[in-house]
Amino acid sequence: MYSQGLIGADGRTAETPEFLEAFQRRVDAEEKIEPNDPMPEGYRRTLVRQIGQHAHSEIVGMLPEGNWITRAPSLRRKAALLAKVQDEGGHGLYLYSAAETLGVSREQMTEELHSGKAKYSSIFNYPTLTWADIGIIGWLVDGAAIMNQIPLCRCSFGPYARAMIRVCKEESFHQRQGYEIVMTLAQGTPEQKAMAQDALNRWWWPSIMMFGPHDADSQHSDQSMAWKIKRFTNDELRQKFIDATVPQAEYLDLKIPDPDLKWNEEKGGFDHGTIDWDEFWRVVKGHGPMARDRVKDRKVAWDNGAWVREAALAHAEKRRTRKMAAE
Amino acid sequence: MTTTPLWEVFIRPRNGLSHKHVGSIHAADEVMAVQAARDVYTRRGEGTSIWVVRSADIVASDPDQAGENFEPTADKIYRHPTFYEIPEDVGHM
Numbered sequence: 001m002y003s004q005g006l007i008g009a010d011g012r013t014a015e016t017p018e019f020l021e022a023f024q025r026r027v028d029a030e031e032k033i034e035p036n037d038p039m040p041e042g043y044r045r046t047l048v049r050q051i052g053q054h055a056h057s058e059i060v061g062m063l064p065e066g067n068w069i070t071r072a073p074s075l076r077r078k079a080a081l082l083a084k085v086q087d088e089g090g091h092g093l094y095l096y097s098a099a100e101t102l103g104v105s106r107e108q109m110t111e112e113l114h115s116g117k118a119k120y121s122s123i124f125n126y127p128t129l130t131w132a133d134i135g136i137i138g139w140l141v142d143g144a145a146i147m148n149q150i151p152l153c154r155c156s157f158g159p160y161a162r163a164m165i166r167v168c169k170e171e172s173f174h175q176r177q178g179y180e181i182v183m184t185l186a187q188g189t190p191e192q193k194a195m196a197q198d199a200l201n202r203w204w205w206p207s208i209m210m211f212g213p214h215d216a217d218s219q220h221s222d223q224s225m226a227w228k229i230k231r232f233t234n235d236e237l238r239q240k241f242i243d244a245t246v247p248q249a250e251y252l253d254l255k256i257p258d259p260d261l262k263w264n265e266e267k268g269g270f271d272h273g274t275i276d277w278d279e280f281w282r283v284v285k286g287h288g289p290m291a292r293d294r295v296k297d298r299k300v301a302w303d304n305g306a307w308v309r310e311a312a313l314a315h316a317e318k319r320r321t322r323k324m325a326a327e
Numbered sequence: 328m329t330t331t332p333l334w335e336v337f338i339r340p341r342n343g344l345s346h347k348h349v350g351s352i353h354a355a356d357e358v359m360a361v362q363a364a365r366d367v368y369t370r371r372g373e374g375t376s377i378w379v380v381r382s383a384d385i386v387a388s389d390p391d392q393a394g395e396n397f398e399p400t401a402d403k404i405y406r407h408p409t410f411y412e413i414p415e416d417v418g419h420m
Contacts, residue, residue: 036390083370090367097351100333106353107330163350170371309331309355316356 015040027228032158035101043227044102047157049118050229051099056113056120058092060294064128065137073131080177081134087174091167098159114299116286123206125288132185132199138178140200140207140245146171147241148211151231160229179248186252193254200249201257208272209280211238217277243269333382334360336367338374346378354379 023040026033033039062085069085072078096106112118123141128134149171152164185196212218212234224230232240242261249256260273282288331353337346349368354360360379369377388396404410413420 036387086366087370090370093352093367094350100351105330166349312355312359313331316359319356 024226027156027226030156030228032161033156034158042223043157043229046224046227046229047160048099048102048104050224051095051102051160052104052109052112053119053121055092055095055099055109056118057124058088058095059113060120060124060298062088062092063294063297064124064126064290065134067128068131068134071131072134077181084138084174084177087170091163091170094163094166095160098157098163101159110302114295114302116295119284120294121210122280122283122288123210124294125283125286125291126202126206127290129202130195130199132182132195133203135178135181135185135196136199136203138174138176139182139248140178140203141210142171142174142178143245144207144210144241146175147237147244151237154228154231156228182254183252186254196252197254200254204257205276205279206283208238208242209275209283211235211241213277213280214275239269242272246270331355334364334379335382335385336360336364337378337380338364338368339376339378340373341375346376349373351382352379 019038020040023038023043033043065081065085065088069078069081072081096109099109100106109118113120128137146168149164149168153161153168155161155164182196182200185192187193215221215233215235218234221230221233225233246256246261258273260271262271263269264271283291286292332355334352334354334357336349336352338349339346352360352363352367354363357379361377364377364379368374400406
């Protein structure tokens, strides 16, 4: 569900100009590229990294929400949150499977996540302090992800585009369940409304940072746009998200924590205040409040699951030999 | 690190349609592959039947041979009904 501007990709490639031009013509003609097609090494590498980051984000994204499953305020909320977290796990698997068509193994990607070599969306390095955070995550974080992901359904790489179509179909439930949680709080007691406002105050800026650096500072955008991996720039997507979200906050009578936010008649969109890019880069580089816990939790889950994976393989082997002996 | 085998997953959305490739899954054996495919690919009534097959067992045409394999059909326009001219008076055929 979650993606942000690609961090640390390198679109450089070493093929002949003829090959690159022929490839670009296919992309320009909106032909989909499939796994066994010839493709520039830079294209393959960019996709492996982007799909990998995206998959890791889904998997790590289960952690902040999983934190509240046992404390959901009602059975209805608990069932919905469980289903949502299960969806994130599923989305991670669709994406790992798309990345694997490019010749990278899931084990390798998992190792890169655990070693810190691979990134994931830095939004998950913020803590989920109250139940309202679960509502805000669904509304804002999934909302921002949807803005990013709808254009990815038209990505030039077939398996990624197909995975994203499945993801987007499932994602709209996530945002609606989040908004419903926030709405219930906003229309509740003054304390509940304050809790919703507090969560909005903490998540607003990290959410709009999810679209990545401004276009002028985004190193990888041009090549990704040319290859039609990306369809809109970071700033275009951020603008769409803000324009869609502000009226939703107004409906709830919640205040977006940006004193400079105002409607710009001329551009037909909202102007927003200055984003704290120092904070963004600090969190991307692993200094987010929860960064260490997130990766540690993933490693613990992986290590504690090792005996299950081994037992499953041993069981499969035993069944196979017995079957062969019986034949 | 031992690698858990990869399986390709095919789902029949409903009776009357064929199974269609939806993605892949890792699982130690075929029983777990079907269970995992059910959990990952059919959470919202996407299917009534699942096939899994080990990815290693799929035999595919060579992408380098795609030209030789598939392009010749493009110039055999006489294989299509519109190649033949039938007077309108004959009616729908």
